[in-house]
Amino acid sequence: MQLITASNLGYSINDKRLFHNLTFSLDSGCALHIKGGNGSGKSTLIRILLGLTAASKGNIEFGKPNLSISYLGHKNAIKTYLTLMQNLELIFKPAIFPLAVDWMHSLGLTQVQDEMTANLSFGQQKKLALIRVLANPADLIMLDEPFVGLDHSSRNLLSNFLQEQLALGISLILTSHIDPELNCSELILSEDTNA
Amino acid sequence: MLNFISSEIFKLRHKLRSWLGPLLIMILVLIAFPLSIDISQYDLNKFFFSVIVVALLMISFLATESIFSEDYEDGSLEQLHLVEKDFYKVVLAKIITYVFLIGFPMALIGSVFSIANGISLQDAPKIFIILATSTLILFNVFAFGSALSINKGSMLGVLASLPLALPVIVLLGRAVRTVQYGSGFFEVLALMVGIGLIVTAIMPMIISATLKTHLE
Numbered sequence: 001m002q003l004i005t006a007s008n009l010g011y012s013i014n015d016k017r018l019f020h021n022l023t024f025s026l027d028s029g030c031a032l033h034i035k036g037g038n039g040s041g042k043s044t045l046i047r048i049l050l051g052l053t054a055a056s057k058g059n060i061e062f063g064k065p066n067l068s069i070s071y072l073g074h075k076n077a078i079k080t081y082l083t084l085m086q087n088l089e090l091i092f093k094p095a096i097f098p099l100a101v102d103w104m105h106s107l108g109l110t111q112v113q114d115e116m117t118a119n120l121s122f123g124q125q126k127k128l129a130l131i132r133v134l135a136n137p138a139d140l141i142m143l144d145e146p147f148v149g150l151d152h153s154s155r156n157l158l159s160n161f162l163q164e165q166l167a168l169g170i171s172l173i174l175t176s177h178i179d180p181e182l183n184c185s186e187l188i189l190s191e192d193t194n195a
Numbered sequence: 196m197l198n199f200i201s202s203e204i205f206k207l208r209h210k211l212r213s214w215l216g217p218l219l220i221m222i223l224v225l226i227a228f229p230l231s232i233d234i235s236q237y238d239l240n241k242f243f244f245s246v247i248v249v250a251l252l253m254i255s256f257l258a259t260e261s262i263f264s265e266d267y268e269d270g271s272l273e274q275l276h277l278v279e280k281d282f283y284k285v286v287l288a289k290i291i292t293y294v295f296l297i298g299f300p301m302a303l304i305g306s307v308f309s310i311a312n313g314i315s316l317q318d319a320p321k322i323f324i325i326l327a328t329s330t331l332i333l334f335n336v337f338a339f340g341s342a343l344s345i346n347k348g349s350m351l352g353v354l355a356s357l358p359l360a361l362p363v364i365v366l367l368g369r370a371v372r373t374v375q376y377g378s379g380f381f382e383v384l385a386l387m388v389g390i391g392l393i394v395t396a397i398m399p400m401i402i403s404a405t406l407k408t409h410l411e
Contacts (some may be wrong), residue, residue, distance in 0.1 A: 051280070052273060053411050069277050075270025082209055090205055093198075132274070 001028045002063045003140060003171050004049065009058035011044055018044060019189050022058065028139075031162070031172040031182050036189030042175040043074065043144050045189065049173065050142060070138035072146060076129035080118035084109060084128055087117055091132055100135040107131070107154060123149040134161055141165060143174040199288035207296050214297050217258040221301050224250040225308040243312040244371045247305045247326070252364055255330055258297045259337035260353050262289060263406060267345050272410060282403035290338050290399065298330030318374050325370040325384060331391040332363045335398040342405040366390075 002025050010020035018041030026032050034042045047053040049060060050071060078087050084104070092100045104113060107127040112120055117128065126149040133141055141162070147155050159181050162172055166182065174180060207214050228246045263286075266272045275285055306314075306323035314322060340356025366387055373380040 050273075050277065052276060071274070071277055073270060073273060075268075075273065077270035077274045079206065079209075079265075079269065079271075082206075086205075086209065090202060 002026070003028050003067070004063065004173075005061045006049070007059055007061075009045070009048065009060070010056045011041060011048065011053075012056045013044075020057075022187075022189075024187055026171055026173065026185075028063075028171055029166055029169040031166055031174070031180075031184040032187055033180060033182070033184035034173065034175045034187045034189065036175075040189040042189055046071075046073070046142055046144050046173065046175060064139060067140055068138045069140045069142060070133040070136045071142045072129055072133050073144045076125055077132065078117055078125060078128055081116065083114050083116055084120065084124075085113045087128060088131065092135060096135055096137075100131050103131045103134045104128075106157060123151060123154070126150060127154060130158065134158075138170065140171045140173070143172070143176075145176055146174060147176055147178040147180070196284050196288060199285055200292055203288050203292035204296070207292055213258070213261070217254045217297050218300050218304065220257070221250055221254050221304050224254075225304065229312075244309065244368075244375075247309060248364055248367050248371070251301060251305060251326060251329060251367075252333065252360060254301060255298070255333035255360075256337055256353055256357070258301075259293065259334055259341050260350055262293060262338050262341050263345055263402075264341065267406070267409065272406060276407075276410060282406050283399050286338070286342075286399040286402045286406070287395070290334055290395065293338075294331050294334050298334055299327050302326035302330055314374070321374045321380060321384075322371070325367060325374070325387060328384070328387045328391050329363055329367045332387070332394050333360055335394045336360050336363070339398055339402050339405070342402045342409070345406070345409050363390075 005025040007023050009022040011018045012020075018039075022045070024032070034045055036042050044053060048055045050069065079090065082090065088097065088100045088104065104110065107130070109124060109127055112124060117125060120128070130146065130150075133143065133146075146158060150158065155178070162174075162180065162182055166172060172182070172184075174184075225246065229243070263272070266275070272282075275282065279285060302323050305326045306319045309322045310316060310319050336356050336359045337353050339359075340353035342352065343355060344350075344352030366383065370380070370383045370387060373383050
């Protein structure tokens with residue numbers, strides 16, 4: 001089943017054209033790796049797919065109504081004045097909370113669970129933000145540079161998780177300058193992108 | 196809706212500065228004013244309500260300055276957008292939480308201080324009700340201001356929305372006079388409650404549209 005079909009997508013900002021006539025589709029259980037240099041519009045494309053930013057032209061069709069999406073962008077969406085555990089309490093409903101705690105243990109955050117998030121390192125904050133994706137069941141996962149700030153073992157953990165999700169039929173769209181080591185289709189954005 | 200309200204209560208409960216700060220400033224202003232001027236008790240009775248009203252205005256202004264900016268800056272609004280395409284319920288939950296946890300205690304402090312300055316115990320609940328209704332309207336107005344310039348520092352938008360709050364102050368002054376002189380209180384209160392309910396129903400819609408525009 002085609003989960004997303006994008007047709008002739010284009011986006012311009014301040015008379016600068018980031019990409020145009022972008023046409024692609026994504027099937028269930030497939031992954032799409034969006035590549036491109038800095039400022040090529042990778043994050044913007046993800047925001048357009050999420051409905052956060054309006055495309056300058058083109059349209060997107062979703063193959064499933066009420067598609068559930070897990071997303072992690074550049075911002076971690078965590079509260080720095082709360083402890084790690086309190087952040088999990090805030091983010092997750094009671095039914096999913098135990099799973100989130102399991103992921104916290106798996107990511108090696110147990111020792112800092114009662115630390116103020118503001119005192120955690122960049123990588124630890126990133127791991128906490130990733131739990132939102134790891135513990136939330138979704139039809140589609142969208143990640144914007146998910147491997148940045150992660151240590152080697154956490155990168156492997158995330159790659160394995162994503163691989164498992166793909167096997168379960170969940171789709172993935174990600175941008176990354178680091179090779180995700182996944183079986184992905186690639187979409188390369190450049191100034192003259194005309195895919 | 197209840198989920199949003201409980202999340203907002205959870206967050207605000209842990210942000211001591213955001214809720215306790217305005218309440219302490221309110222107490223400080225109401226204590227400091229009588230101490231700082233040399234007038235008789237008779238004159239103080241006449242002036243004190245003006246201080247309560249101005250304190251309420253300024254502290255509502257301060258309390259709502261960062262009502263949305265934190266969620267905008269840390270990316271929580273983006274995450275909320277995935278769950279709720281329309282922010283109406285989120286905004287309404289935020290305003291209700293702020294009014295209950297900051298606005299109503301401010302109104303209580305104002306009414307307690309008004310007893311100390313000549314209002315009878317029987318009239319104090321009336322003062323509480325009109326101050327509480329005023330905070331409901333003021334928090335809505337300033338929340339709109341905060342949303343208006345969320346990516347340029349919320350204070351600018353809150354300042355821009357200040358003129359919208361002035362009619363509320365005029366109405367509040369009128370309501371206080373009806374308590375002092377004992378006539379027409381319920382007419383003015385009905386007007387204020389009506390405005391409060393309309394503003395609370397409409398303003399979250401406008402704020403929701405404003406926040407969505409900023410997210411883009």
